[in-house]
Structure formats: structure tokens, C-alpha cells
Amino acid sequence: MSRSILVAIKRVIDFSVHVRVKPDGSGVVTDGVKMSINPFDEIALEEALRIRERGLADEIIAVSVGPADVQQQLRTALAMGADRAVLVQVAEPLEPLVIARLLLALVQRHQPLLVLLGKQAIDDDNTQTGQMLAALWDRPQATFASKLELDGTRARVTREIDAGLETLEVDLPAVITTDLRLNEPRYVRLPEIMKARRKPLDTLTPAELGVADTAAVMRVLEYRTPPTRARGVRVGSAAELVAALEQRGVL
Amino acid sequence: MSAILVVAEHAGGRLNPSTAKCVSCAVAIAAACAPQAAPIDVAVLGAEVAPVTAAAAALGGVRRVLSLERAENAAALAAVWAPQIAALAPEYTHVLGPSTTFGKDLMPRVAALLGVGQVSDLMAVQTPHRFQRPIYASNVLVSVELPAQQRVVATVRTASFQPAPAAGPAPIEARQLQVPLPGHTRFVARSPVNAGRPDLQTAARVVSGGRALASSDNFQLLYRLADALGAAVGASRAAVDAGYVPNDLQVGQTGKIIAPELYIALGISGAIQHLTGIKDARTIVAINKDADAPIFEVADIGLVGDLFQVVPELEQLIRARRASAHS
Ligand SMILES: Cc1cc2nc3c(=O)[nH]c(=O)nc-3n(C[C@H](O)[C@H](O)[C@H](O)COP(=O)(O)OP(=O)(O)OC[C@H]3O[C@@H](n4cnc5c(N)ncnc54)[C@H](O)[C@@H]3O)c2cc1C
Numbered sequence: 001m002s003r004s005i006l007v008a009i010k011r012v013i014d015f016s017v018h019v020r021v022k023p024d025g026s027g028v029v030t031d032g033v034k035m036s037i038n039p040f041d042e043i044a045l046e047e048a049l050r051i052r053e054r055g056l057a058d059e060i061i062a063v064s065v066g067p068a069d070v071q072q073q074l075r076t077a078l079a080m081g082a083d084r085a086v087l088v089q090v091a092e093p094l095e096p097l098v099i100a101r102l103l104l105a106l107v108q109r110h111q112p113l114l115v116l117l118g119k120q121a122i123d124d125d126n127t128q129t130g131q132m133l134a135a136l137w138d139r140p141q142a143t144f145a146s147k148l149e150l151d152g153t154r155a156r157v158t159r160e161i162d163a164g165l166e167t168l169e170v171d172l173p174a175v176i177t178t179d180l181r182l183n184e185p186r187y188v189r190l191p192e193i194m195k196a197r198r199k200p201l202d203t204l205t206p207a208e209l210g211v212a213d214t215a216a217v218m219r220v221l222e223y224r225t226p227p228t229r230a231r232g233v234r235v236g237s238a239a240e241l242v243a244a245l246e247q248r249g250v251l
Numbered sequence: 252m253s254a255i256l257v258v259a260e261h262a263g264g265r266l267n268p269s270t271a272k273c274v275s276c277a278v279a280i281a282a283a284c285a286p287q288a289a290p291i292d293v294a295v296l297g298a299e300v301a302p303v304t305a306a307a308a309a310l311g312g313v314r315r316v317l318s319l320e321r322a323e324n325a326a327a328l329a330a331v332w333a334p335q336i337a338a339l340a341p342e343y344t345h346v347l348g349p350s351t352t353f354g355k356d357l358m359p360r361v362a363a364l365l366g367v368g369q370v371s372d373l374m375a376v377q378t379p380h381r382f383q384r385p386i387y388a389s390n391v392l393v394s395v396e397l398p399a400q401q402r403v404v405a406t407v408r409t410a411s412f413q414p415a416p417a418a419g420p421a422p423i424e425a426r427q428l429q430v431p432l433p434g435h436t437r438f439v440a441r442s443p444v445n446a447g448r449p450d451l452q453t454a455a456r457v458v459s460g461g462r463a464l465a466s467s468d469n470f471q472l473l474y475r476l477a478d479a480l481g482a483a484v485g486a487s488r489a490a491v492d493a494g495y496v497p498n499d500l501q502v503g504q505t506g507k508i509i510a511p512e513l514y515i516a517l518g519i520s521g522a523i524q525h526l527t528g529i530k531d532a533r534t535i536v537a538i539n540k541d542a543d544a545p546i547f548e549v550a551d552i553g554l555v556g557d558l559f560q561v562v563p564e565l566e567q568l569i570r571a572r573r574a575s576a577h578s
């Protein structure tokens with residue numbers, strides 16, 4: 001086990017974009033749409049940086065699977081403070097299980113202390129990749145983390161669950177996925193963007209990582225816009241609101 | 252032949268209502284398999300599960316309940332539970348868990364052990380291997396199809412299914428699995444169960460507050476209205492981040508997806524990430540002082556006004572109405 005941390009970075013449509021289905025239902029509109037690092041992955045990277053700043057890790061490696069354009073997001077990760085980046089270049093979006101297999105191959109190369117991922121990618125909302133990596137690697141997982149304490153061989157993780165908070169203790173190395181309240185990611189400053197241009201960004205293929213089969217198993221047959229709600233009514237006072245609720249039979 | 256396994260969610264000796272919703276989804280898959288039979292089993296893992304297995308056995312459509320008692324199963328640790336569920340899976344064509352934090356944590360680990368992908372947030376069954384699910388914060392719905400020979404592992408979007416009705420008890424069968432379990436993950440603590448108030452995920456009525464509440468003290472206003480209505484309390488991410496209320500009240504893409512009869516949004520702007528969580532509410536009420544707030548685009552009843560003025564009035568009117576109904 002080295003003292004490195006692997007952080008998985010996915011490029012997604014920015015959270016502020018109102019995503020639209022293409023008229024022919026073959027996908028969503030991506031032309032001219034703002035792309036960003038998945039917000040949860042920014043949080044994962046921020047946490048890794050803080051762990052390094054506390055002297056508990058030496059090297060932060062940002063890794064991503066996607067097309068050549070992902071270099072933009074990896075450069076941002078380097079500007080935030082990652083030491084190096086690895087892009088596993090593929091043309092088509094891959095399924096979480098395949099992403100997990102590729103991440104496992106990177107884990108075997110770098111033998112990290114921790115792998116940090118976002119709890120979910122806000123495009124496909126799958127919430128799968130970290131758990132799948134942990135299973136394939138046969139290591140602990142702590143998902144939806146809102147607090148993380150390390151002591152060299154173990155991590156104590158507070159998780160946001162439906163019933164409130166849960167604390168787990170896991171042996172390292174481990175896979176941790178981040179929730180929103182783990183931290184607030186830092187802003188990137190201009191000098192760091194300049195410096196990031198000189199940091200190493202390696203590109204690999206799945207074949208070079210020994211993952212031969214990356215084909216999708218699930219077929220997406222159709223993309224559609226969900227039905228919109230019928231137009232509502234406006235009321236002018238609390239009394240009118242109560243009357244409207246009575247009329248709808250919900251009181 | 253098809254067969255469906257539902258992984259039960261439970262805590263404190265009580266079956267979580269998410270399980271009855273997963274059983275409903277299983278019933279829909281079984282119906283899609285007709286005329287072929289597709290029996291439904293429920294697996295209950297735990298240290299002592301008798302009350303939970305009994306509750307699961309009472310769900311309509313269930314063929315039998317598998318009781319997997321083992322001291323190591325006391326806490327629902329994904330790393331511990333997943334290999335056991337994977338060991339049961341060969342008997343089944345479909346393995347389902349709820350799309351709650353419990354199921355989201357566990358089921359992908361099961362899928363990876365089985366070497367298959369997972370369908371997350373299954374919201375409708377189209378065929379035994381074709382399902383509808385939401386992506387992009389529910390702004391887009393997709394139909395996904397798996398190869399007919401592939402085992403289906405899925406999490407069920409609980410807001411899309413009604414709980415399975417009660418029926419005559421199904422048999423309970425104890426199983427001993429010789430599966431080695433890891434010791435690398437240990438349960439430490441869990442916040443106490445919040446008793447007294449209706450549960451946000453199953454309540455018929457929910458009153459939610461946003462950043463506009465401006466303090467945890469001001470949330471008392473909202474709690475009083477919720478009490479008058481017998482409602483659960485929810486919140487936007489902004490209100491949780493600001494520390495006005497605990498994280499388990501967050502509604503939305505990254506919080507809870509709920510489907511109450513009545514949802515009242517107070518001082519919530521209506522960001523898409525929040526709206527994801529309330530799309531299936533039957534009646535949405537919005538009170539916001541900004542007439543252009545996006546929440547009004549989805550509200551069935553909108554009131555432009557200052558919540559600090561409207562909410563106490565509303566509480567009074569509802570209490571008065573209840574008092575007159577009782578007299
Ligand atoms: C990755 C990601 C995930 C997210 N997940 C979630 C999620 O799960 N749930 C969620 O809620 N958000 C989520 N968000 C955040 C979301 O984008 C919004 O920032 C958030 O919902 C805003 O909360 P709000 O409506 O309380 O605050 P604001 O947007 O600040 O709105 C406050 C509203 O209160 C009104 N107001 C102010 N004073 C008064 C008054 N006195 N009376 C009446 N009205 C008043 C204002 O007009 C305004 O509309 C997520 C964001 C990201 C990036």
C-alpha cells in the first residue's frame with residue numbers, strides 16, 4: 001500500500017443546465033452545453049487534498065474514463081492540487097461495472113491508501129461505481145461520507161443515511177464515496193491553472209489496462225421527457241389556500 | 252423459470268416500508284413473466300430477525316421468506332451482506348433492493364460480485380428485462396433493456412410503487428450459508444431513531460422549508476404547522492447545509508425522493524435538484540415571496556407572500572378547522 005489517493009473524476013453536464021431530450025429521442029442535447037467535473041467528485045478531490053495537507057498522504061492521482069475532452073476537467077483537477085492525472089480514453093460512455101474494472105486495474109498499478117469517488121454522477125444518477133470497485137477489489141466501502149478521519153491503517157467514516165448518520169470503521173485500503181456535506185471544494189486560482197499545464201497527464205487505453213471487453217450490456221431503447229404537471233392555481237391568502245386544499249380533498 | 256428475490260430492509264426489529272414497495276415491483280415483474288410463473292421470495296438478513304420475517308411473510312405476493320440469521324449480520328454492512336445475497340442469487344433471475352441509502356449501498360456490491368450491471372431506481376416494468384428509470388435528476392426517463400439471459404439486479408424507486416397489501420402469511424425458512432465474511436468493516440454507531448414525528452419517506456403529508464427560514468429557531472414555525480397537519484418535516488439542501496435541520500430531512504436528487512399526498516414548500520426556490528424529490532407528490536403547495544420562483548411552475552396551488560406572515564395564519568386556520576370538525 002503506497003501513500004497515494006486515487007480520485008475518480010467524471011465529466012458531466014453542469015448541474016445548472018436544464019437537460020433536454022433530442023427531438024428524435026436518441027439521447028440528450030450536449031452540443032454547446034456547459035460541462036463540468038461531477039460536483040461530488042470535486043468534493044472527493046477536495047477531501048484528498050486536505051488529507052495530503054494533513055501529511056497523511058503523499059500523492060493525489062486524478063483518474064477519469066471518457067473521451068479526449070475530459071482532459072479539460074483533469075486539468076482543472078490538477079489546478080485544484082492533484083499531483084498527476086490519468087485519462088483512460090474511450091469514445092463511448094461506459095457502464096459503471098466497466099468503469100469499476102478499469103479503476104481496479106489502476107488501483108492495482110498504484111496500490112493507493114484510499115480511492116475516493118463521488119456518491120453519484122449527476123448525469124446517469126447511478127450511484128454504483130464505488131460500491132462495485134470495492135466488491136471487485138474485495139476491500140471495505142463507506143458510501144455517502146460526510147466526515148472522514150484517518151489514522152494510518154484505518155478510517156472512521158460518518159455516512160449520511162436515510163435515518164440520520166452512521167459511523168463505520170474500515171481498514172485501509174478502502175473505497176469511500178462522498179456526500180455533499182463532506183467539505184466545500186476550493187476555488188482554482190489563475191497561477192495554479194498555469195502551473196497545472198506542466199503536471200503529468202497520462203492517457204491510456206482500456207486494452208493497456210488489460211480490460212478487453214468494454215461493450216455496453218444494457219441497451220437504452222428510448223429517451224423521453226417526463227410528463228409535466230398541469231398548470232396550478234394562484235391564491236391570495238391563507239384562507240384561500242385552505243379553501244383550495246379543501247376543494248382538492250387533501251385536508 | 253423466473254424467480255425474484257427481494258432483499259428486506261429493516262432496523263430496530265421493524266421492517267422498513269421500502270420492502271413492501273419492492274415486493275410490489277416484484278409483483279409487476281412476475282405479471283410481466285406471465286403465463287410463466289415467477290415466485291417471489293424475501294431474504295431477511297440480521298442477527299435476530301423473528302419480528303421482521305413475520306412482517307415480511309404477511310406481504311401479499313410473497314411465496315416464502317428466507318431467514319438468514321448470523322451474529323455478523325447485526326448491522327447492515329454492505330461488505331458483509333453482499334456475499335450472502337450473491338450466494339443466494341443463482342436460484343433467482345431477479346434480485347431487488349430498495350433505492351434507499353440501504354439498497355444504494357448494498358445492491359451494486361451484490362451486482363459486481365455477480366459480474367453484472369445494475370438497474371438503478373427502477374420506476375416501471377415494461378417486460379421482465381426492460382425497465383424505465385430516471386436520469387439527469389428525473390428530467391429524462393430512459394427505457395433500458397438487458398439481455399434475456401442476464402440476471403437482473405436492480406434498486407427499486409420506492410416513490411413509484413404502492414406497498415404490497417397484507418395477505419395470509421407465507422412460510423418462513425431458515426437458511427445457513429457457508430460464506431466467508433470479511434472483518435475489514437466494523438459498525439460503530441448510528442444516530443438514534445427520530446421517534447414521534449411521521450416518517451418523511453412514508454408520510455401522507457410533508458411540510459418542507461428552505462433557506463428562507465434563516466435559522467433553526469424559525470423552523471419551529473414550520474414544525475408547528477406540520478404538527479397541525481400531522482405532517483412530516485422536510486427541507487431543501489440549502490436549509491440542511493446551513494445547519495437549520497439535520498441531513499435526513501433533505502428532499503431531492505441527492506436526498507429523499509418522496510410521494511406524499513400533500514407537499515407544502517415554504518421559502519424553497521424550486522431548483523431542479525429539489526423538484527426531483529417531489530415529482531410524484533399528488534398536490535404541491537408553494538409559498539414564496541418571489542412570484543417568479545420556479546417552484547410555482549410545478550405547484551398545484553401557489554401563494555405569493557411572506558412565509559413568516561402566512562404560515563402562522565395557516566396554522567391557526569387548520570387548527571380551527573380541526574377543532575370545529577371535532578366539536
Ligand atoms: C449536486 C447537487 C445536488 C443537489 N441536491 C439537492 C437536493 O437533493 N435537494 C435540494 O433541495 N437541493 C439540492 N441541491 C441544491 C439546489 O441546487 C439548490 O441550491 C437548493 O435546492 C436551494 O435551496 P432553497 O430553495 O432553500 O434556497 P434558495 O434557492 O436560496 O431559495 C430560497 C427561496 O426563498 C424565498 N424566500 C425568501 N424569503 C422568503 C420569505 N420571507 N417568505 C417566502 N419566501 C421567501 C426566495 O424567494 C427563494 O425563492 C443540489 C445541488 C447540487 C449541485
Ligand SMILES: Nc1ncnc2c1ncn2[C@@H]1O[C@H](COP(=O)(O)O)[C@@H](O)[C@H]1O
Nearest residue numbers: 008009065117118120121126127128129
Ligand atoms: N467515467 C468515469 N470516470 C471517472 N470516474 C467515474 C466515471 N463514472 C463514474 N465515476 C465515479 O463514480 C462515481 C459514481 O458514479 P455513478 O456510479 O455513475 O453514479 C462518480 O462520482 C465518479 O467519482
